[in-house]
Amino acid sequence: MNRFLYMLLITLLLLTGCGGGGNNAGNQESDGYEGTKKMVSDILKTDEGKKAITEVLSSDDMQQTYVIESKVIKDAVTETLSSDKGKKFWEKMFQDPKFVESFAKALQDKQKDVTKSLMSDSEYQKKLMEVLKNPEMEKQTMSQLTSQEFRGHLEKVMEETFDSPMFQAKISDLLLKAAKEMKPSSSGGGGSGSGSGESSGGSGGGGQQQEKEQEGQDKQQQGN
Known part of the structure; x- marks a missing residue:
């Protein structure tokens, strides 16, 4: 693999040398440059070329280079976002x-x-x-709570809540439950009322019987 890397580096040096010649070379240098460029491209497309590049990129030196470059990119992005153009861009995006x-x-x-x-x-x-x-905070809070705008918003929320089918269903269930709980006590009160009516009716019948007996006794005394 090291031998392959050396060959790749030599090829790259040749490519650089061909590209850095004078103008007197003419078409020969141009042809050499294109030929070397094609050769390097073919090498990079092979499995060995890909593997070599992967090893180079995974080396410690290259990783440190990545860290430096990532910091540069981070600083560049931060500077861009904090600039006037960046602020205008974000203001537009948040609209x-x-x-x-x-x-x-x-x-x-x-x-x-x-x-x-x-x-x-x-x-x-x-x-x-x-x-x-903080007194100022309390003052601001009370001012917001007592403002007409907040009251209007609160009324709107309450209206939306009352119109909600889920809320209406819950209220209906609570009313039915309360009616069922009140029903036994109402029937018990009716029974006691009918019992008192029967007792009063019985006492009234007893009073009429006593009056009839008294009239019979009075007639017997008059006959004697």
């Missing part, structure tokens, strides 16, 4: 609802992880409580 939706979905899981980690951080909790207890 597209589809892009915003895709961007939010892509970052959704990461945002959840970041939020969870922050909520479990005592220092973050402390700072959050300080912000919430």
